Amino acid sequence: MLSQKKFIVSHAPFWHNGSSISEQSYNIIFAALPAVIAGICYYGTGALAVVAMAVSTAILWELAFNLVAKRPISIGDGNAAVIGLVFAMLMPAATPWWVVVTGTFIAIVVGKQIFGGIGGNPFHPVAVAIAIMMLSWKNCFDFDHALMGYELDFPMIIYPLAALKNFGVSAVEGLTAADLIMGKQVGGIGATFGLGLIIGGFYLIIRGFIRWEISVSFLLGLVVTAFLFNMSDPSKYASPIFHLFTGYTLIGAFFLATEDSSSPVNCVPMLLYGALGGVMTVLIRNIGVYVDGVIFAILIINLLNPLLDKIRPKAMGA
Amino acid sequence: MIKRSFFGLAKPRFEYETTDGVPGEPEKISAPGKAMFLFKGERKDAALLKTGDKIKTGQKIVLYEDSDTYVISSVTGTVSSVSPYVGDFNAPYIAVSVSVDDAEETDEQFADASKDVTLDTAKDFLAFAPGCPSLDVFSDPDRPIKTIILSCVDKDLLIATNPYVVKSYMDQINQGLSILKKITGVDHVVVISSQKMMKDASAIGGASGVELRVVGSEYPAAFPQAIMRNIMGKPLPAGGCCEDMGICFFSAEAVASVGKAFGDGQIPVTKTLTLINKNLKRVLVEARIGTPIRDIFNACDVTVSEKDRIIIGGPLTGSAVYSEDYPVMPDTDAIMIQDGEDVSLVSDYPCVNCGECVRICPAKVPVNMVVRFCEAGEYETAADEYDLYSCIECGLCSYVCTAKMPIFQHIRLAKYELCQIAAEEEETEEEEATDA
Numbered sequence: 001m002l003s004q005k006k007f008i009v010s011h012a013p014f015w016h017n018g019s020s021i022s023e024q025s026y027n028i029i030f031a032a033l034p035a036v037i038a039g040i041c042y043y044g045t046g047a048l049a050v051v052a053m054a055v056s057t058a059i060l061w062e063l064a065f066n067l068v069a070k071r072p073i074s075i076g077d078g079n080a081a082v083i084g085l086v087f088a089m090l091m092p093a094a095t096p097w098w099v100v101v102t103g104t105f106i107a108i109v110v111g112k113q114i115f116g117g118i119g120g121n122p123f124h125p126v127a128v129a130i131a132i133m134m135l136s137w138k139n140c141f142d143f144d145h146a147l148m149g150y151e152l153d154f155p156m157i158i159y160p161l162a163a164l165k166n167f168g169v170s171a172v173e174g175l176t177a178a179d180l181i182m183g184k185q186v187g188g189i190g191a192t193f194g195l196g197l198i199i200g201g202f203y204l205i206i207r208g209f210i211r212w213e214i215s216v217s218f219l220l221g222l223v224v225t226a227f228l229f230n231m232s233d234p235s236k237y238a239s240p241i242f243h244l245f246t247g248y249t250l251i252g253a254f255f256l257a258t259e260d261s262s263s264p265v266n267c268v269p270m271l272l273y274g275a276l277g278g279v280m281t282v283l284i285r286n287i288g289v290y291v292d293g294v295i296f297a298i299l300i301i302n303l304l305n306p307l308l309d310k311i312r313p314k315a316m317g318a
Numbered sequence: 319m320i321k322r323s324f325f326g327l328a329k330p331r332f333e334y335e336t337t338d339g340v341p342g343e344p345e346k347i348s349a350p351g352k353a354m355f356l357f358k359g360e361r362k363d364a365a366l367l368k369t370g371d372k373i374k375t376g377q378k379i380v381l382y383e384d385s386d387t388y389v390i391s392s393v394t395g396t397v398s399s400v401s402p403y404v405g406d407f408n409a410p411y412i413a414v415s416v417s418v419d420d421a422e423e424t425d426e427q428f429a430d431a432s433k434d435v436t437l438d439t440a441k442d443f444l445a446f447a448p449g450c451p452s453l454d455v456f457s458d459p460d461r462p463i464k465t466i467i468l469s470c471v472d473k474d475l476l477i478a479t480n481p482y483v484v485k486s487y488m489d490q491i492n493q494g495l496s497i498l499k500k501i502t503g504v505d506h507v508v509v510i511s512s513q514k515m516m517k518d519a520s521a522i523g524g525a526s527g528v529e530l531r532v533v534g535s536e537y538p539a540a541f542p543q544a545i546m547r548n549i550m551g552k553p554l555p556a557g558g559c560c561e562d563m564g565i566c567f568f569s570a571e572a573v574a575s576v577g578k579a580f581g582d583g584q585i586p587v588t589k590t591l592t593l594i595n596k597n598l599k600r601v602l603v604e605a606r607i608g609t610p611i612r613d614i615f616n617a618c619d620v621t622v623s624e625k626d627r628i629i630i631g632g633p634l635t636g637s638a639v640y641s642e643d644y645p646v647m648p649d650t651d652a653i654m655i656q657d658g659e660d661v662s663l664v665s666d667y668p669c670v671n672c673g674e675c676v677r678i679c680p681a682k683v684p685v686n687m688v689v690r691f692c693e694a695g696e697y698e699t700a701a702d703e704y705d706l707y708s709c710i711e712c713g714l715c716s717y718v719c720t721a722k723m724p725i726f727q728h729i730r731l732a733k734y735e736l737c738q739i740a741a742e743e744e745e746t747e748e749e750e751a752t753d754a
């Protein structure tokens with residue numbers, strides 16, 4: 001057969017809805033901006049430096065790994081930038097540079113690339129990095145210690161969850177929900193401005209980049225468990241509102257638990273997965289040794305993800 | 319093409335549109351100067367047909383002594399070449415090209431045979447008729463057919479072929495239907511139509527008692543598997559076929575072909591198809607089977623250029639061809655031309671587990687898992703544990719994949735490979751049996 005023209009031959013379907021990994025990544029970054037910018041406003045250039053360094057080193061580590069492992073360059077998909085940004089959002093503004101560089105290394109290389117890169121990681125890369133660093137350099141996450149030199153115009157200048165753990169409910173009574181939601185509390189750079197996180201999360205949900213099932217059930221699980229504790233002994237356990245707006249709760253619900261690769265895809269598993277994360281968070285906060293339980297709760301539900309996702313609807317004709 | 323909506327939370331929906339926006343009058347393409355017919359199978363020695371042989375319109379052509387497959391020549395002329403052709407999945411074909419003569423002569427074999435209106439005559443002559451009437455299924459004693467489904471809708475999107483046939487060839491359809499009933503002895507006929515075509519479709523069968531059912535408007539409601547589940551209330555077992563359940567499908571065009579053939583004593587050779595242009599404008603085309611699609615493009619003033627894509631079939635399930643010489647086949651319901659700029663490319667990214675495919679899959683296949691095992695070549699696991707065979711091949715998963723993986727292709731390849739493995743196993747078993 002003679003054929004003069006070259007046509008593109010490929011396989012069905014011949015349409016695609018145009019979605020892409022990079023679109024998703026850049027939208028996540030966009031959604032995180034309100035919280036990040038608020039953090040920079042509160043903490044100043046120190047915070048900006050941490051964010052900039054985390055994002056750039058995450059990209060560099062990814063590039064370095066691509067080159068060493070002779071894999072296609074994957075920094076264009078924006079995933080490394082997302083990991084760097086989320087990492088920075090969890091850190092205190094005064095984090096030393098070497099901690100940032102080590103952290104992004106752990107997140108990118110240990111958390112993601114050794115599992116085969118994007119889509120292969122069983123845990124959220126950032127949760128892995130934060131967990132390892134929490135265990136290795138406790139002081140970095142002692143927000144009070146880390147932020148000692150800062151002049152902060154907050155009603156209370158100690159980390160609320162630490163105050164709660166060390167001094168009991170009475171110590172945090174002065175905090176109003178309004179202050180907490182506006183970010184007037186000590187914490188990670190991008191983890192305190194609750195309103196911004198909620199707006200960002202909501203944006204990602206309606207655009208379909210993260211799943212509402214996970215975020216909503218995570219928050220519900222957390223609120224219900226905290227409420228039960230609070231009911232049982234209000235003098236010992238803080239209110240659900242407090243738990244909702246402090247620590248890593250909101251960033252966990254919208255930016256950590258929802259990571260695609262380490263979370264389920266079926267509806268019931270997503271609900272269970274999220275709810276379990278919320279419950280675990282409060283359990284660790286209220287009866288565990290750690291100040292904040294979100295990171296470990298996320299790792300636990302990540303671990304359970306493959307098991308949970310086995311619950312799925314019956315396929316047609318099966 | 320339809321893009322992801324801003325509010326990505328909502329699942330995309332594809333609606334079948336029927337003939338809206340399609341001109342009622344088809345473009346009639348004159349007989350081609352050169353026609354081509356494809357035979358499935360490997361090339362063997364001792365072909366019954368060689369270069370220089372004369373053939374007539376309506377002549378039944380068998381390529382090898384022992385083979386059942388035949389084509390019906392749609393033209394009168396001289397065989398100019400017999401050469402191999404490679405199709406999807408490297409399936410071998412033999413292409414017979416014919417230089418068409420000006421004077422047309424009709425073969426009389428069917429005219430004689432058609433006086434005898436029997437299933438055997440139909441089987442012997444009509445398998446290559448427009449719409450491919452599936453007549454072989456009636457002679458399997460293990461699977462008696464009790465119901466014929468006459469589908470007035472097309473499976474894929476944008477195709478308006480069958481609705482047009484229903485509108486324009488009602489007499490032939492009715493004639494074909496009564497012949498079918500008579501020669502097969504099947505009495506129960508269900509006509510499947512879309513809501514918009516109800517008025518036309520209700521004329522089918524006349525007073526002879528057919529059931530008329532409406533098919534949903536959302537893709538892939540017109541798939542046989544979906545019709546079986548939603549309309550017939552008999553969901554197919556995964557990977558099973560309708561014939562196992564005593565049901566067989568005919569397109570309106572296939573039924574019309576049967577009617578035309580016996581009515582005129584001539585095998586119909588003109589195929590109706592929908593030509594989908596780059597801007598998704600559609601025209602109906604009537605062309606002889608065997609016409610190179612180039613002739614259709616020329617007649618309809620379609621310019622195809624380098625890097626465009628030529629698709630036989632619809633946008634979600636068709637198959638791309640690499641040559642404008644590719645002929646119209648009896649089952650070519652649509653030809654689609656896609657501009658090089660609209661061509662969506664796949665990537666070599668792995669699955670990121672976003673779950674979009676799982677949410678859109680009408681068969682509830684855990685596509686994210688299936689695609690992982692398919693990629694790793696572990697087809698058995700995909701089939702045994704993750705419902706590979708439930709897939710009805712609608713293509714929606716690839717359409718939404720965030721990682722732009724060629725999921726659909728992975729699935730089809732997996733099924734194909736498993737089929738090959740099964741065939742090989744059967745062969746060795748047979749050998750062992752004969753050895754013993």
Ligand code: SF4
Nearest residue numbers: 679709710712713715
């Ligand atoms: S092609 Fe994809 S979406 Fe369609 S049935 Fe098969 S697995 Fe499901």
Ligand code: SF4
Nearest residue numbers: 669670672673675719
């Ligand atoms: S849509 Fe693509 S990337 Fe998303 S889960 Fe399915 S196969 Fe994986």
